[in-house]
Every structure is written in structure tokens, then in C-alpha cells.
Amino acid sequence: MTTKTVIAAHSRLDARRRAFLDAASIVFLEKGYANATLGDIIEKSGGSRQTLYALFGGKQGLFEAIIAERNAEIFRPLRADDLHNRPPEDVLVEIGTRFLHRVLTPEALGAFRLVLAEGPAMKELSERFWVVGPGRTVTAFAGYLEELADRGALRLQDASLAARQFQGMLLGNFQIDCMLGVRELPSPGEVETFVKSAVARFLDGCRAR
Amino acid sequence: MTTKTVIAAHSRLDARRRAFLDAASIVFLEKGYANATLGDIIEKSGGSRQTLYALFGGKQGLFEAIIAERNAEIFRPLRADDLHNRPPEDVLVEIGTRFLHRVLTPEALGAFRLVLAEGPAMKELSERFWVVGPGRTVTAFAGYLEELADRGALRLQDASLAARQFQGMLLGNFQIDCMLGVRELPSPGEVETFVKSAVARFLDGCRAR
DNA sequence: AAATAACTGTACTGTACCGTACAGTACTTA
DNA sequence: TAAGTACTGTACGGTACAGTACAGTTATTT
Structure with missing residues (x-):
């Protein structure tokens, strides 16, 4: 088996994979996990039942795959290189705005709702979701606030607490x-x-006294 | 049919009703709407399938009934008579604490999750939920903040905005x-x-400059 | 062109579960 | 105690759907 074979095979499989993921994404977000049927997804994807099982092992496998993908997309790190020496106001406003625009989309809200709904039934799914999702962003905020505190730009007892308040x-x-x-x-x-x-309110709150 | 008859009949029906609601509450919260079966609920309640249908009309009717009840319980008005002439710090801390204790219980969180999960499928359910739930509390906060602003204790451009931030x-x-x-x-x-x-952070933020 | 890999389509199995029907049993009232 | 009401229990119909089996078809490689 040559390299060429592998690559060609992969690209074919990957195309199918993509089609399933795209279709499943739409159907799950629209109907929820329980009400989505594999029939819907297969039809919309143009693929076959057989291939779906070969690639994802079943309904739950497919579901977890799309959540993982959506997650990576929604919570991919917010780039902030351009904000290096700007005042805290600007940085927080800018990052906060980017954050909200990411989270307040039909896809992100839908993914969130799906995880919440199936959470109790799929425990490690919600954990993985949290770690790369809300957990990661709040940690990033906390890191920046800590830095500000170290520079004396802010007075903080507990950066993590403040970050959670800010994100909330x-x-x-x-x-x-x-x-x-x-x-x-x-x-x-x-x-x-x-x-x-x-x-403005948050920063003023952190500077008072 | 005398009054006595009616009362007795009611109390009997009501006992059954309660048993169903209690059982359904546990099962739905544990398994989610789709994964909860009427069999589970009936068994746990000690009642019969027939009576369930007589009282609630079916699965969805039962679900809506328990959400309505939980809701009324969780979001019943927070009493604040005792806080009349206390400083804003004390009032907000006290109300905020009571609010959180109400919301951060397994039952409240479970109900919230259920509504979020089934929301798209039951539109008016989520609307009713919002009106007596998060909507009501944020309105109450806004009212109090407005009052403080009128008294000059606070500077606020938009009490409703501030209330949403505070609640968040x-x-x-x-x-x-x-x-x-x-x-x-x-x-x-x-x-x-x-x-x-x-x-502290919020109020300081509202007073700065 | 032969061989193999990557699929598709249909049909089937088994199960889970909502909702209904009905016949029977306990409680309540008069 | 007779009449009516408030149930219970079992059984069944119907349906929806996940997952499997298999035979056939199209692409890819050699």
C-alpha cells in the first residue's frame, strides 16, 4: 500500500465524513438529539447508512463528533496580538465583543443547548465541552486580569473570581x-x-477606594 | 352532588395528582424529557397509566404541569420587607444571596435545563418560563436600581441594562x-x-468618577 | 483489465414506548 | 347496602427508529 493510496483513500473518506458532519450538524441543532433520526441525516448527507456506521459507529458517535468540532470552532482561541500595549478598557472591550459575537450565534447557542440537554446522559461530553469552552475563556480572562493586577493597574483579591463575574x-x-x-x-x-x-462598570468597580 | 362530595373527590384526585407530579419531577429531572418513560413515572408514582391520562392528557401535559409548578416555587417573589431602610450594599447582598440560594438547587437547575432543552419544541413553555422566571427577577432588580438612581444614591444611564449585568x-x-x-x-x-x-464591585462601578 | 477498496440501497430484525380499551377492584356517599 | 365514583392492571395496537446483513454498484489502483 503506497502513500498515494492512503491519501486518496483518506480524501474520499474525509469527503463522506464531512458530508455526514454537515448534515448531522443541521439536523441535530434543529431537532435535538432524541428527535433527530439517522434517516434524516443520511438523506441530507447523500451518503448511506452503512458508511455512517463505518465512520462513526452509530448515533452517539456521530453526535459527539459534531459537538467536538463545533466546540473547537466556537471556542478556538481569541487572537489578541493586536492589543498588546493598549489600555485595559480597550483590551477588555475588544475581547469581550469578540467573545460575545462568537457565542451569540445560532450554531453556538444550539451546540450549547444540545450539550445541556444530553449532559446528564453523557457526562464526559459535558466535561470536555466545559474544558475547552467556558472554562478556557474564563481562565484566559483571569490570566489577563492577574497580569493587570501585577502591574498595579487593578486591585484584585481574586482574579479568578473577578473573571467569572466579568464573563457572567x-x-x-x-x-x-x-x-x-x-x-x-x-x-x-x-x-x-x-x-x-x-x-466600564467592571473596571471602575475594580479601582474604587 | 353536594359540596362535601366535591371536596372529597378533589382531595382524592389531588393526592393522585401529587403522586404523579412528584414522581414525574424526579424522573424527568434525572433522565430528561425524551429519555423519561411513562412507565418509569407510573411505577414510581404507584398510580396507573389510565389515571395519568385522565389527569394530564399525556406525557407533554404532565411535563408542562411539573414545569409550571417548579417554576412557581422557584421564582415565587423574594420577600424583602425586612430590608426597607437598609443601605444598598446590604439590600443587594441580601437579595442576591437569597436569589442564588433559590436558583442553585438541583431542582431549579434541573427545571432550567429541561426548559432550555425542550424550548425549541415547546415555544410558549419557554416564554411562560421566562416571564415568571429570569424576566421577573431582572425586572425587580431594575426597579430597585432605578429607585436608588432617583434618590441619587447611584448614577445610572440605564437601570435595565445594569440590572441585567448584575444578574449575570x-x-x-x-x-x-x-x-x-x-x-x-x-x-x-x-x-x-x-x-x-x-x-461591592458592581456598586463601586456605578459610583465611580 | 483485473483486483480491490469505497461505497450505496433495500430490506429486515428487534425493541422501546406512547396512547387506548376494557374489565375489574377499592373507596365514598346517601 | 346500593349506587356511583375513582381508580388499578393487563394487555394490545401502532409506530418509529437504531442497528445489521447482504447483494450490488461505482471509483481507484496496479
């Missing part, structure tokens, strides 16, 4: 309201206003 | 982490520390 403030009711479907997604303008206000 | 800060990652099951419920001490810190 940002997500605030946006996430809940949007997941519940009681409001549409905020416009970029609304996000910006909200973040600026939150950052 | 409180729930912060507690709610997410606990719903995902990646941490245990916080101890009363941890809640208190967290709320005090959040309130």
Missing part, C-alpha cells in the same frame, strides 16, 4: 434569553453598547 | 457550571463571599 456580566441575560428564544440575537451595535457599559 | 454577574458561571455538572453546588459560604464581592 457579559453573557448576562443574552445567552439565556437567546437560548430560550424569547428575543432575537442582539445587533452588533447592541453588543458593543452592552460590552462598553459592562467593562 | 451573580449567576455568573455558577449556573452554567452546575448545569453542566462539572462542579458541585457552592456552599453557603462560597455563595456569600461571591455575592459580597460582586455587589
